Amino acid sequence: MKKFTVLSRDPAQTRELAARLGALLKPGDVVALKGELGSGKTEFVRGLAAGLAVPPEVPVASPSFVLVHEYPGRLTLMHLDLYRLEEITPEFLPNLEEYLFGDQVAAVEWAERLGDLLPPDFLEVHLSITGETEREITFQGFGARGRELLAALSGHLGECRP
Numbered sequence: 136m137k138k139f140t141v142l143s144r145d146p147a148q149t150r151e152l153a154a155r156l157g158a159l160l161k162p163g164d165v166v167a168l169k170g171e172l173g174s175g176k177t178e179f180v181r182g183l184a185a186g187l188a189v190p191p192e193v194p195v196a197s198p199s200f201v202l203v204h205e206y207p208g209r210l211t212l213m214h215l216d217l218y219r220l221e222e223i224t225p226e227f228l229p230n231l232e233e234y235l236f237g238d239q240v241a242a243v244e245w246a247e248r249l250g251d252l253l254p255p256d257f258l259e260v261h262l263s264i265t266g267e268t269e270r271e272i273t274f275q276g277f278g279a280r281g282r283e284l285l286a287a288l289s290g291h292l293g294e295c296r297p
Contacts (some may be wrong), residue, residue, distance in 0.1 A: 138285070140273040141275070142269060149180055153179045157183040158187075164241075165256070166258050168180070168238070169262070170261055176244045177195075184256040187206075189208035202216060203216075214244075236255070256279060257281050258288075260274055261275070
C-alpha cells in the first residue's frame with residue numbers, strides 16, 4: 136500500500152483520526168501536513184497532540200507567527216508552521232535539523248516548503264476541502280518508517296479507500 140484516503144465529516148472526526156495516528160508515533164517521526172488554508176491542518180495537529188498525551192489544558196494553536204510550538208506529552212511534539220516562509224533559511228529556523236531528526240515528533244504544516252530538507256522517512260498527510268466541514272485526508276508513506284506508519288494506521292481505521 137502506497138497511500139490511502141479517508142473522508143472526515145467534521146473537525147472532531149479529523150482530530151480523532153489524528154489521535155489514532157498520534158498513538159502510533161515514535162521518537163523521530165515526522166508528519167508532513169499539506170493542504171490549502173482552512174483545510175484542517177491545525178485541527179489535525181490538535182488530534183496528534185491528544186494521541187501523544189499532551190495535557191488537554193495545553194492549548195494547541197497554529198504557530199504561524201512564531202514558526203514553532205513545543206508541546207510536552209508521551210513524546211515531545213514540535214509543531215512547525217511554514218506558511219509565512221517562502222524560503223527556508225537557518226536565520227528563520229536555526230534548529231530545523233534538530234526538529235526533523237531529533238528524538239521528538241515533528242508535525243510540519245506547509246511541509247512542501249521544505250522541499251529536499253524533509254527527511255527520507257515521513258508520513259505525508261494531505262487535507263482537501265470537500266464540503267463545509269468535510270475533508271478528504273490522504274496519507275502517503277515515504278521511506279521505511281513512513282510506510283510502516285501508513286500500514287499501522289490503515290489497520291486502525293475502518294473506512295479506507297485505497
